[in-house]
Amino acid sequence: MLMPQRQTSMREAILDAAEELFSKNGFRAVSMREIAQASGANLGSISYHFGSKDGLLRAIYERHSGPMNRRRSELLTEAQRIRDPDDRLEAIVRAFILPSLSQSEGSVGGGARFARLRAVVMAERHEEAQKIIAETFNPINLAFIDALQACLPQLPRADIVWRTHFLLGAVSYTLINPWRVTRLSGGEADGENTEEALTQIVRAAVAAFRAPAGSDAAP
Amino acid sequence: MLMPQRQTSMREAILDAAEELFSKNGFRAVSMREIAQASGANLGSISYHFGSKDGLLRAIYERHSGPMNRRRSELLTEAQRIRDPDDRLEAIVRAFILPSLSQSEGSVGGGARFARLRAVVMAERHEEAQKIIAETFNPINLAFIDALQACLPQLPRADIVWRTHFLLGAVSYTLINPWRVTRLSGGEADGENTEEALTQIVRAAVAAFRAPAGSDAAP
DNA sequence: GTCTATATACTGATAGAC
């Protein structure tokens, strides 16, 4: 016997509305009343389905992180098959961030919204969120770091970690403030354009990873 | 006649406490009662001195952004005197971020705390904060972009804006989550070490700025 | 499962004594 494929459907409406609101305004700033109103649900129903506001957040993470990290894993495996180290490096970087940015990936509502949610909520330093994020993303991040190390054997692992961290920061910042790119460029670049953002960030990150190490390198 | 050099001193105690709490926990999560308790002030005094919670935030920005951007301006001018374009690029990148990270810069309490505050508060998408940030930092950011463009004349301005944006994101992310570097590296790198962060981020950013443009470049 | 009603606590802001 299988579980019913679609739950009460109110449950998912609540998840959708909460995800949209959290990703736009952060976790603390959104009240459960707003979520109830946006989803057409009753305030009490949210507590019934998720127990608490933290429980709701955890449910959102659980809905997405599985499929997303599975996709990242697949793309990483594909990328690692590439022989040429330069091409492989670029493919790994793409595999690292594409499922975060892409609209079509992930189970519901697109990965971009969930990525924006993660970025915003992480910046809030919400304790529950930080715990979930660490549990869910550290293992796959370490796998990517290993893959990058294999492309760049001459680089100390610490340098790779730093640059991976900067890559995550660049993605996160772009998802939080896309309009800053548009404004700073006077409209020449479009921060909301996911394709453009992906191209730009991959090129910048690949160049950063190829930079020489700190302690070695020419004087 | 000069203004008295030190105000009631309670005013500054409140500013210090608020800055510390906001930078650690964000704006919305910190209540005025917490600030009152941490500063030893009375709840009513905060309203007396700053009018509102938003007024308190604005006072924090006003205390720091003047000196900080003046310092960035000075360092930029110095950097622009360097003849060699490669050395100049690196000096400009340092000038861009050093006053944000450095403990000794800024009037009170160090620039790092204020930078962490900006990063956290910006991620919260607080309306008042976004207005202040845009007013205060856009002009100087544009000056840096112009200086970078002069080092990299072959690069489209849009690419420079993107990479500057990524640089800001990397700095911001590091200030919000320094411990992630430490954890991901298994302790090999220290995310809290400002010197190390500065070195790493400058090297990565310089390499990113030197990457070829998107539309041109060799196939 | 969904609803109303409510318990309990906390929020920012203010009025007025001192």
Added chain:
DNA sequence: GTCTATCAGTATATAGAC
């Protein structure tokens, strides 16, 4: 300038009718 007391609003969470 600092304090107490308090207002009006909102928060999460829950108990119980339907």
